[in-house]
Amino acid sequence: MNRAAHLQRLKTETFDICIIGAGASGAGCAADAASRGLRVAVIESDDFGAGTSGTSTKLVHGGVRYLEQAVKTFDPKQLSLVRKALHERRTLLHIAPHLCHPLALLTPVGNLIEGAYYAIGLKIYDWLAGSRRMAPSQWLSKAEALRHFPAFDGTKLHSAVLYYDGQFDDIRLNLGLVQTAAKHGAAVANHVRVSSLLADEKGQINAVEALDTLTGDLFTIRAKVIVNATGTHADRLRQKANSQQGVRMRASKGAHVVLPGSALPQASAQTEPAALLVPKTKDGRVLFAIPWRGQWLIGTTDTEADPSDTPALLPDEAAYLLAEVNQFVSQPIPIEAVAGGFAGLRPLLQSDPNASSKAVVRDHEVEIDPKSGLVSIMGGKWTTYRLMAQETIDACCAKLGQNRPCVTEDLLLQGAEGYDTRYAHRLAERHSDSSPDILAHLANTYGTEAPSILTLLTEKPAWGARLARKHPFIQAEVIYAARTEMALTLPDVLMRRIRLGLIDWQATLEALPVSAQLLASELGWSVADSAQHEANFRAHIEGLIGKATGVAVEQV
Incomplete structure (x- = not known):
């Protein structure tokens, strides 16, 4: 991708769609729209995946926590989200096999009743996945669990339940979506910020004034439809387009610590390694210790945050994450073992402003402002990014009066063509x-x-x-x-x-x-x-x- 050439296109061409924001949802929209044959522009104020989309727990999952909440509260929205995510999980492993792969996860069990509870719940998880199930969940003996995760403290372990989800490289997948969009004709640029929205005589936005933050160059991008895919900052653009718009976005902070691969004992070469799922934490979340790219990744926290925050890992968060994992391992991990870490903001679409961030359903919504015509994609999570993009571009096609079907369920991302496990x-x-x-x-x-x-x-x-x-x-x-x-x-x-x-x-x-x-x-x-x-x-x-x-x- 040659940035100078793409900038020239942004300055001189007229597009069907201009997408503001190139995180998971924006890059996903760009790949979807471009692969349908639409003329697409996509700009990012920082770099591709520099915000929320590059700071996930690196899991492609249906959400066992959401399933538990759905069952406990009889919440059909949570159940629907799990179904969607389990469908999209398998799609991601198909279209980006070099960046996404199955991951075995172990939930430690303290007694027989607890084991039955987890085993039944994960069988429901398997059932919801249907034909897209990776492998059946299993209730393992203590000895079997220790073979998969040798770090367990056997004196506290009754048994463990094993199940499968997906693991991925979020930042590289984000870039892969941008590259795939460019391959299909999109004009893309990072480090380009929207300074103002421009409208026609009817008040419908048909252009953006953009600033190249590296050079100070100011230019105009013209498009028939403008898409707001700015994540936690979506309200800022919505209210710039229409000052009467209310606040829809909330944010929660998720922090992670990274440890060297040697920080926890590894499974033998003959045994499938597994991640640890901590099912109970003091703040009501599940927590993971995951082998990732030769390191151990532990996360995540869930604390209220302002959408404008620039999050970073803090000492109390690192101590909390290690303390939760140390309850289950034979050799506690000292704080000095932390080699890296990161924190990000989750974009939460609120319906009840008084609800805890942990209780907010991680679903999404496509909004079209009748006054300005701005299309906003809000909420969601990485696993369902493709579905979010499909619904957003379907709405854009309706505005454009075009019937162009989505093809992204089978669209291999850059680097996937010809890739297999060998x-x-x-x-x-x-x-x-x-x-x-x-x-x-x-x-x-x-x-x-x-x-x-x-x-x-x-x-x-x-x-x-x-x-x-x-x-x-x-x-x-x-x-x-x-x-x-x-x-x-x-x-x-x-x-x-x-x-x-x-x-x-x-x-x-x-x-x-x-x-x-x-x-x-x-x-x-x-x-x-x-x-x-x-x-x-x-x-x-x-x-x-x-x-x-x-x-x-x-x-x-």
Whole structure:
């Protein structure tokens, strides 16, 4: 994706749809609309997946907690949400198999009655999934549970219930949706913010004035329909379009800690590894300890937040997450083991402003403002992003007077074409001179685009070096991100294209100097500009460390 070329298109073409926001819902709408043959523009004020969409628990799931609430409260909305999500779960594993895969999860059981309760509930979960079920849930003995999750404290464990959901790489999936939209003709750009909405003589919005935040360039994007896909910030744009609009959005904060893979004992190579689901926490949520990309990811919290907040992991949140997991493991995890972490805001669509954020149904709504014509997609969650996009673009097609059916249920995302479970093995056979962990990482991040990164090594073999000693990310990925993935800043590369800034803060600082040099060479930064970019990003990472630990960075 060449940003200059896409910006030129945004400035000169007239589009059917302009989508504001390129997180999960906006990128999903872009891929849906473009694959229907519509003329699409999509802009993002920060970077693709920089907000809520890049800070999930990395699960593609129906929601066992929502199922429990549906049964306990006889709530058909919760039950409907679970059904939708279980349908979409299987679709995601089909259209992005390099980024999404099944994950075994274990729920620890303290006694026979508790085990029966969980086992029955998960059988209902299986039943709701129907033909899209991954594998049947099982009630395991203590010995079987310990084989799947050796970290369990056997003295406290009666047994465990095993079930399956999906796991995915949220930020890379977000980018894959943007890339797929561009492949089908969409004009896309990150770091472009809407400064004002423009309307025709009838008051219907037909253009946006946009600001390139990297250059200060101001320009107009013209489109017949404008879609507001700004997540927790949706009210801001809704009220800019029509000052009479009420407040619809709430936000809750979810924080996560990341631990090295060695922080918890691993299952043997002969046994399927499993994640831990903590079914009871003091704040009423379920909580997960999940193996992810060679690390352990623990989350999430659920606390009220303002939609305008910039969330970060805090010391009390890290302590809470570890304390909940430590109840079930034989060797408690010390706070010093935390290597990284992140926090994000969930966009909650409110009906009752006095209800707890934990009680708000994670459903979505497509709203069309009759006064301005603005189409807003609000609420929802990652697992149902495709359904949200389909309903949004269906509404846009109705406004446009066009009948174009959705095709995204079978639309493979970039990197998925030709990918299967043996792809990483075949890549390793063809590139036996490269480290196996690097090749596995490339295959499971870029799918069938992985050879494009390896081809860069023929241009400069030194780009095959690791960015940080303990991780599989290589220098060529920085070059690839700048040339083809519209990465324009160090956070674009290290927080999102490569994700190192989420999982290991010290390793990110290790990778920073060479990453800055590589990005400077690709983007034409001066020596002074490069130094400033590096200093700014170092301060950002040190700030995350300081907020999470409560310790001044110079003491870390």
